[in-house]
Amino acid sequence: MSSPEEKTLILKSSDNEEFLVKESVAVQCITIKNLVEDGCDLDAIPLLNVDSKNLAWIIEFMEKYADSTSTDAEKKDFDTEFVKKPFNDVLGLILAANYLNFPALMDVMCDACANEMKLWSVEQVREKFHIQNDYTEEEEKAVRAENFWAFE
């Protein structure tokens, strides 16, 4: 039940879709909190680096975490399901959480990313993060030898 003073914000994604969110929920994103506190009086808050797909997910997450009736166990179950997304989407959410400065989401998504990453070989990591290997063959051999125990 929202009180008469409960304010609703309009968040606008980079692809111009508008989402209605209660202010008390949206301020979990420090970036939005700062805008509100600085007295931003725009009709809609433009989030230039977040597209509608990501914003919809972020709002879903925000509302779950702002809900005082959900227990820690329920949040954990929610997180487990929430992170079951293709890896590129996980990366996209990390970037968005970073841009919006949303610590809780950042924690959950970075954990999820690390959990996937830890199972991969060095080559797989390069592929998924689009990293060019700039070691020479000898250099790579040396680094692998230095950390041989990590490959056992």
Added chain:
Amino acid sequence: MNHCNSKYGVFPDDIMVQIFARLPVKSLFRTKCVCKLWYKLISERYFTRLYNEVSVKNPMVLVEANESLSESRSSLILVDNMRGVSEFLLDFIKDRVRVRASCNGLLCCSSIPDKGVYYVCNPMTRQYKLLPRSRERPITRFHPDGEATLVGLACNLLTGKYNVVLAGHHRSFGHRPERTFICLIFDSESNKWRKSVSLQDDHFTHMNRNQVVFINGALHWLTASCSCVLVLNLDSDIWRKMSLPDEVNSGSGSRIYLLESDGRLSVIQISEVWMNIFMMEDYDKEEWHMVDRVSLRCIRGMVPGIFPISKTGEYVFLATHKQVLVYQRNSRVWKEMYSVKNNATLPLWFSAHSFRSTIFSCQ
């Protein structure tokens, strides 16, 4: 350019380190092989601090589980509330060693064949350092292994420096204990030992093994007479006493243990049917509060042989002769995390230490 023009362009370094900080140690070190930039990011002092800040929040229990007394390899079992049980070997130290102290990811070990020889190691990164010999003859007491009465390890996560403390009484053969209490402190920054001497005080003569807490720049030991906490400030090398919770002093027939919990001192009192948990909420005022009173009815048979080893605000790890148990405070549930398969002669609690996995360097 290291990164091709993917949909996300370059993934910023400050985000990558947040992800690295959540990798288990082995995976983290493999990640150094991905590219030179990542090697550099992971090797930076800033990152070590960040990683340790995250990993240190997960206390575990470490026990030395040797198959038999004649087993030459030092095998460590690590019990983690989140990740279960894993085994580590200290075989990278080419010596038979016993773990004497544990702090923020480092272990202080003494050589079994060579009295007076000490190592500091990180069992996760397999880095170790042989400490220079202190010029003192080994400190002896009436102790099964004849080594220093007190061993403490203090690892400062902010500075990356550590101290090893060996303290006890000199006792010449056939004589009564001398009055002098010798304290040797190794400083990783100077790579040297320093010595301080004080006069004997009743409370110095008995100490609890394995339970020493390093917080606020000081090492804290519980005296076995359990009348106070002995504190050594490592900046000043000054000893002082701290009082225990009032309720603990008045209890009789109960056992007291000193642990660290989320950066604060905690005392656990175990009687026949209760486990009382105290926290020191205000360190400067030395104020204790009882935060929980746990019924031990459901593990009644184990109570005489159960010892708390490690805890956080949410759970307590305890060790018995053959098991490691965890008590979850929120759900009030007891769970067995590990049990010894065979008939080990030494009880698990005898060699159990609180442990946190970090990438603290011992060089």
